[in-house]
Amino acid sequence: EPLGELPASEFSTDTPANTYEEITTYNNFYEFGSGKEDPMRLAPGRLEHRPWTVTVSGEAENTGEFGFDDFMRGLTVEERIYRLRCVEAWSMVIPWAGVPLAEVIRRARPTSRAKYVKFYTGYDPQVFPAQAARGMGFLASIDWPYTEGLRMDEAMNPLTLLATGLYGKEMPSQNGAPIRLVVPWKYGFKSIKSVVRIHFQETEPEATWNQLAPHEYGFYANVNPNVDHPRWSQARERRIGEFFKQDTLMFNGYQEEVAHLYAGMDLSKHY
């Protein structure tokens, strides 16, 4: 479904975007399997846009369960062309459609105890087939549902987006329909897909990859060419559609907008 004419944003990059095909056929969405083609094969038809409920809970005044359309009412969806840098050292440029998360947070009126925001992907093995697999020991599957989190100031940053589409269309299922987070200065796994719950809390939230392998995936997960993944370099990245690698930029090139959030922090420790 087309979303209509979307207002442009000053935050959009003028780097040419990847094609719709590239963006929708090469996805990490482990709820559908660990292969890059699993989501495009399995998500459409299973993961439907409606009905969809987003729950707002925790340290906020305006909590409750909202049908997707009610949740979006009064919010202006705009186009944001962002770079996306995956922790696996590939990258894309994606024309998202979405609303600033800050507006959603303001509407929820968080209390003074709300220091962090936690996000949950839906849990339903009928919709997400890989959630049915269990496994044991080191073969254990991910502890579903997928969760992620941001510090409140990160969540309020004008770059942080709740995206409901791309290329001017409704969000494809394999990209995290109907609503997902986009945090362009962090590795892609922070940008949690198919969000069903936004929870305000005082303590740092558990995040799925951080819990799975804390030495490899930190809570912050800021794109940083100077801090390598233990098994591979993060200094360079392969832009999908290109053969040779290019240099990775600090905070994925968004340092002007976000560097102040981490002033005084040792980013090799808080990776």
Place this chain on the structure above:
Amino acid sequence: MRGGQPVMGAATLARTPSPAGLRALRVGLFAVAGLPAMMLAVGLVQGELGVNPVETLLDTTGIWALRFLLATLAVTPIRWLTGAVWVVRLRRQVGLWAFFYASCHFAVFAVFDHGLALAPMIEDIAKRPFILVGMSGLLLMLPLALTSTRGWIRRLGKRWRQLHWLVYPGAVLGLVHFFWLIRANRWTEPLIYAALLAVFLGWRAWRRRGVALRDG
């Protein structure tokens, strides 16, 4: 011990093919083993290797290097189980295919990840143990490929066998390299290969012990 006795039903398999038959087998093997490389080349030219073709090249060449390496290790057990002594005469080609795919795997890494820039490549190899391990596996295979000719086999005599024992650590390193880059729960394929390698190595150890007991 079943020293080379064919199992039931393997009698036809045990019969050594004629020179012409063997030649046909070698040509057939060449065509089949070269197929993945051919498909990659065609896919590359036609732009059909997915949206991340370099990743496809890397993954496919790496996986086939491991598969052919395991296939060379399977030759001796197959000979013992079936009594088909002639399979040994296909082994060199299988081993060379393993080396070919491993070399392509390295070439893709060197060209597309580093643009053949030597210093960053060496730094990358030194800094990242999983690359170092894979690289070591390839280096172990290099002398094996070089001495695979008839002339070298003759020249080295008994030492050829000792040298070619390096295929075992080579295979172990290749498999460790594979395990090392697995994310989350994609263990199925590496576990299958590890099980095969364990069977091949275990079978050899068990046979050696048997020989030692009998001879000693």
